[in-house]
Amino acid sequence: MSATPGTPLLTVRDLHVDYFDQENPVHAVRGVDLTLRRGETLGIVGESGCGKSTLVTAMTRLERPPAVTTAGSVILHGHDGADNTDILRLTERQLAALRWEKMAIVFQSAMNALNPVLRLGTQFADVLRKHRGLSKKAAWERAGELLGMVGIPADRLRSYAHELSGGMRQRATIALALACQPDLVVMDEPTTAVDVVMQRQILRQVARLKRELGFSVVFITHDLSLLIEIADRIAVMYAGKIVETGPPRRLYEDPRHPYTTALRGAFPPLHGERREITGIPGSPPGLRTPPPGCSFHPRCAQRLDACDREEPLLLRLGGEAGDVACHLHRNPATTPEAEDRHART
Numbered sequence: 537m538s539a540t541p542g543t544p545l546l547t548v549r550d551l552h553v554d555y556f557d558q559e560n561p562v563h564a565v566r567g568v569d570l571t572l573r574r575g576e577t578l579g580i581v582g583e584s585g586c587g588k589s590t591l592v593t594a595m596t597r598l599e600r601p602p603a604v605t606t607a608g609s610v611i612l613h614g615h616d617g618a619d620n621t622d623i624l625r626l627t628e629r630q631l632a633a634l635r636w637e638k639m640a641i642v643f644q645s646a647m648n649a650l651n652p653v654l655r656l657g658t659q660f661a662d663v664l665r666k667h668r669g670l671s672k673k674a675a676w677e678r679a680g681e682l683l684g685m686v687g688i689p690a691d692r693l694r695s696y697a698h699e700l701s702g703g704m705r706q707r708a709t710i711a712l713a714l715a716c717q718p719d720l721v722v723m724d725e726p727t728t729a730v731d732v733v734m735q736r737q738i739l740r741q742v743a744r745l746k747r748e749l750g751f752s753v754v755f756i757t758h759d760l761s762l763l764i765e766i767a768d769r770i771a772v773m774y775a776g777k778i779v780e781t782g783p784p785r786r787l788y789e790d791p792r793h794p795y796t797t798a799l800r801g802a803f804p805p806l807h808g809e810r811r812e813i814t815g816i817p818g819s820p821p822g823l824r825t826p827p828p829g830c831s832f833h834p835r836c837a838q839r840l841d842a843c844d845r846e847e848p849l850l851l852r853l854g855g856e857a858g859d860v861a862c863h864l865h866r867n868p869a870t871t872p873e874a875e876d877r878h879a880r881t
């Protein structure tokens with residue numbers, strides 16, 4: 537983990553994931569491009585059903601049938617750009633070597649991540665012995681330190697998951713994810729099952745650990761206000777596509793995509809002035825047959841003639857401002873990925 541902060545850690549290109557559960561599949565991820573830099577927190581936000589979980593499970597090869605990754609690449613960059621690995625091309629054995637050590641995932645429900653019939657210490661020790669080659673005694677000691685990092689006393693190592701509070705369980709899964717000091721920690725709605733006070737405490741702990749240990753985070757939520765507080769960069773996802781990216785401040789003060797504006801209105805800011813909360817009319821489209829053109833057009837108050845016919849490309853806004861895919865913003869310079877895609881179609 538000594539590589540330079542700010543260099544790319546993960547590059548996702550043109551990722552497509554379908555659920556083949558019926559003759560007409562669900563196109564849950566439809567050509568996603570993303571770059572995660574070392575040491576950064578990238579937030580992915582969107583309403584339920586926009587494809588966030590499908591995206592991160594495909595990126596980490598944790599997707600389950602009937603999900604199939606049909607195209608794309610997910611490059612994990614080695615230190616200083618060397619040893620690039622396409623995660624989608626790895627064998628199960630190669631993947632097993634990456635899991636925990638390079639990337640770990642924290643799911644929404646800690647109960648799913650922790651084994652109910654094993655003591656916490658046994659679960660931590662299993663991972664540490666397998667991936668770190670520690671002796672049983674050293675593994676239990678290290679497990680105690682890891683729990684300590686998230687504010688859980690080491691004597692809880694003897695507890696079973698059901699004996700812990702919801703907040704403690706979630707913090708324990710975060711500690712477990714950090715056991716082998718991975719470069720990447722994916723967090724899929726890690727704080728939805730806990731109350732707001734615990735949520736803040738957990739997020740503060742994650743931010744502190746990230747500063748100390750230097751890992752990168754991909755953080756998924758439907759709450760844009762939360763990401764404004766914790767993310768270095770945000771990607772807004774709608775109907776299986778990234779429709780806007782940018783730094784939190786720009787996205788909050790000057791959202792360009794009408795969907796981002798709608799999401800901002802749907803969640804109260806955690807700090808600052810109080811605003812009226814406005815719901816987003818309608819609901820995200822079914823992804824077996826996504827709407828033509830811009831997928832948001834049926835719900836968009838600002839739609840133009842082209843919106844139900846032409847699909848807007850993700851265009852660069854310039855500098856560090858990010859990208860947007862919306863016909864209201866046709867002028868920004870085309871991204872290299874968009875040009876490349878254009879040339880191929």
Ligand SMILES: Nc1ncnc2c1ncn2[C@@H]1O[C@H](COP(=O)(O)OP(=O)(O)OP(=O)(O)O)[C@@H](O)[C@H]1O
Nearest residue numbers: 555557562564583584585586587588589590591823
């Ligand atoms: N096992 C499955 N079989 C068929 N379709 C699925 C399956 N799982 C998810 N989908 C569909 O894939 C699309 C994306 O779902 P996904 O769970 O990735 O969205 P999400 O943004 O993570 O939502 P949430 O916040 O509710 O988890 C949705 O249309 C959903 O109905």
